Amino acid sequence: MTLWAGMEAGGTKFVCAVASGPDTMLAETRFPTTTPDETISRAIAFLREQRAAHGEIAAVGIASFGPVDPNPASPTFGYITTTPKPGWAHVDLAGPVREALGVPVAFDTDVNGAALAEARWGAARGLDTFVYLTVGTGIGGGAMVNGKLLHGLMHPEMGHVFVPHDRARDPFPGICPYHADCLEGLASGPALEARCGRPADTLPPEHPAWELEADYLAHGLVPQIYILSPQRIILGGGVMDQAHLLPRIRERVLRLLNNYIRQPTLMEDIDGFLVSPGLGNRAGVLGAIALAQEATLG
Numbered sequence: 001m002t003l004w005a006g007m008e009a010g011g012t013k014f015v016c017a018v019a020s021g022p023d024t025m026l027a028e029t030r031f032p033t034t035t036p037d038e039t040i041s042r043a044i045a046f047l048r049e050q051r052a053a054h055g056e057i058a059a060v061g062i063a064s065f066g067p068v069d070p071n072p073a074s075p076t077f078g079y080i081t082t083t084p085k086p087g088w089a090h091v092d093l094a095g096p097v098r099e100a101l102g103v104p105v106a107f108d109t110d111v112n113g114a115a116l117a118e119a120r121w122g123a124a125r126g127l128d129t130f131v132y133l134t135v136g137t138g139i140g141g142g143a144m145v146n147g148k149l150l151h152g153l154m155h156p157e158m159g160h161v162f163v164p165h166d167r168a169r170d171p172f173p174g175i176c177p178y179h180a181d182c183l184e185g186l187a188s189g190p191a192l193e194a195r196c197g198r199p200a201d202t203l204p205p206e207h208p209a210w211e212l213e214a215d216y217l218a219h220g221l222v223p224q225i226y227i228l229s230p231q232r233i234i235l236g237g238g239v240m241d242q243a244h245l246l247p248r249i250r251e252r253v254l255r256l257l258n259n260y261i262r263q264p265t266l267m268e269d270i271d272g273f274l275v276s277p278g279l280g281n282r283a284g285v286l287g288a289i290a291l292a293q294e295a296t297l298g
């Protein structure tokens, strides 16, 4: 039995797991993201314990909050790069894990990892080109294009696109530390909370903030459809737990496309085109496991 380890490195919490497959988790732990030293040491300690208990681990996959350097040829491969999260900019995440365990470490964004897991085991099975977008503490997107996770210059940063911001309708200035009113600055969970003065999960479905939210997210998604030509878009993250939100986004996306893209899989089945994650809130940690598997099995 081959064992893989996964680390879902989030800005709020880390989830570490050891598994022989998506349905065979042998152990899992979660702890808050504190300082890099403390948090990475804790992750390594867990993986060492698991190795002692269950035997050799073939590879570790790390699916991290970003931005990151996912280029194996770069001197800063495996680093978290320009994050505004205090203490975490330019931190080497993959290096210490590789040194401590002496096994291959696969490293990518949390959302690229989630996309890979959804392709193998979730809502994107059978597809080769699709987008996975999370709307939570931040907004981020991963993509698979022609069967491969999208990297290129770095990796996609879908949350930081600009969307039309009508300041008469929405005077809220936005909270992105880099761009103020980019999509993440206007439509992430903390943006909703800052605009409305209460946590997003306490806003009732009829609150006008949700109309605005659906508009912003639809405006963020339509360019992804035009540029990447995805066969499907998966929308995850805490904010999408609002069940009324996805139908509103579908309706607006169709309106914005205005019959220009006439593929039946989109026009006649928008419910099958814009979907929730097949793996629910497990997409993150399973993404890390999938990255580890890919590192050894391809």
Ligand code: ADP
Binding pocket: 010, 011, 012, 134, 135, 136, 137, 138, 188, 189, 190, 199, 200, 201, 202, 236, 237, 238, 239, 240, 241, 242
């Ligand atoms: P993270 O992005 O940190 O991985 P989540 O995807 O759970 O975690 O996103 C957390 C954000 O989502 C918070 O801003 C929170 O207010 C918001 N959120 C969580 N649950 C809900 C909900 N049911 N409705 C609206 N917003 C929610």
Ligand code: ZN
Binding pocket: 159, 160, 176, 177, 178, 179, 180, 182, 183, 184, 185
């Ligand atoms: Zn931004």
